[in-house]
Amino acid sequence: MQLIIPNWTGVPANVGAFATLRHGGVSQGPYDDGNGGGGLNLGAHVDDAASAVAQNRALLDVVLPASPLWLTQVHGRQVVDAGAVDGAAAVEADAAIATRPGAVCAIQTADCLPVLFADVDGRAVGAAHAGWRGLQGGVLQNTAARMRAAGAGQIVAWLGAAIGPDSFEVGADVLQAFVDAVPTGDADSAARLAQIQACFVAIPQRPGKYLADIYQLARIALREAGVTQVYGGGLCTVNDRNCYSYRRDRVTGRMASLIWLK
Template sequence: MSSFDSSWLVPDWPAPAHIQACCTTRLGGVSQAPFASFNLGDHVGDDPLAVAENRHLLSLALPNPPHWLAQTHSTEIKMITTPTANAVFPADASVTRMPEAVCVVMTADCLPLLLTDQQGTVVAAVHAGWRGLCDGIIERAVQAMAVPATTLLAWLGPAIGPKAFEVGAEVRAAFMAQAAEAEQAFTPQQNGKYLADIYQLARQRLQAVGVSHISGGTHCTVTDRERFFSYRRDGQTGRMASCIWISTNLTSA
């Protein structure tokens, strides 16, 4: 196992030993409030020097610098073909078969989704906010991995929980227009709005394309103030990173 910080989440899933993955928390960095302390987002108003130091600390646990994305709640996929990151790509998911190339997404309520196949030949990191999720970011990422969906393993990282994610009727309608079963993920409230279960919505989308091995989906970024950043809770806040790569270092895998 790589030398991950003890506060980070490590997926509990049946991935091959050479597939390495982790999700940072807000703990262990140098940023000051409201970004305290391990903020990895360079677009949220934090001190650039603090972000750079936090990213350096992250890199110590990775084989190469991660391929950061400029996330815009789109369905754009970046195919990574080199292990060394040298640019920021406008996309909301990345896919690679390149050993030691690190896929990464940043979140602070949106759902981070990590994927690999049972043989560990391809990996993906997906940023699934409700817009991207509704528009098909999961389906596009699965397609880009170019392996049978039935061989894929999925891990749902920390996101806004089903008791905290209040949305309007238009969000429910948008999902139901895609799939009637989405209704099961929305609980009506007395104010005319709904509580949405982004974990359930993601599971539905994964299962619809043939992915049945789904792990994770047990955290709430809003209620777990100590461990997680939450945009819904705090407004101005930091970002966590979910990373995945194919390792060639068998002594750490």
């Protein structure tokens, strides 16, 4: 099993975190490791064999303090407490926090941006699934706010593997959705609008199409949430075949980004 360990500073020793890649499991054929070996697909909703997903999740459990809370992600802004819900239930949410040691927050992705959060005093952690809809809807701000309501003070964040700015083609509707979400009438509105618009680069050969920078959009959202220490970013799921990518392959598996308190 190949893992990405967040390279961040200021995170206390009682925080555990990592993200998976596609290697080290038992899934076959488009869910494999990209080289014909077993893939570590952790998504139960992508038509992979249920037995393979169960075996992959069991392999993951070996290196975790407990089985993660697997969310039913819907590209929204709902945040739940991983230590306060029944892990066997289908929970619709796109972010989770934890304040109880051993409760594991997990986010599945295959191009959308996973964001991990940690309180520098080790009181709370969180994980969010940030596709463009979640970013536009405020899922990162909601996660930070929920952590602070649970006792967190200064928060740092880590951006995991996601579709990079050279690969994330979107339509004008996506740009307009972000523009429409900018509050008007205050002194910061114009600056915020300019920052958002700078995240979208027009494609000359494709009128109405843009390349979007999901990492920079996330940094803007995190800054609005008072999270200024942001690490990671830059690993493109489309270009790196160690990653599952829906945009590249369409039928593919899901990786996980996980965080917990020890």
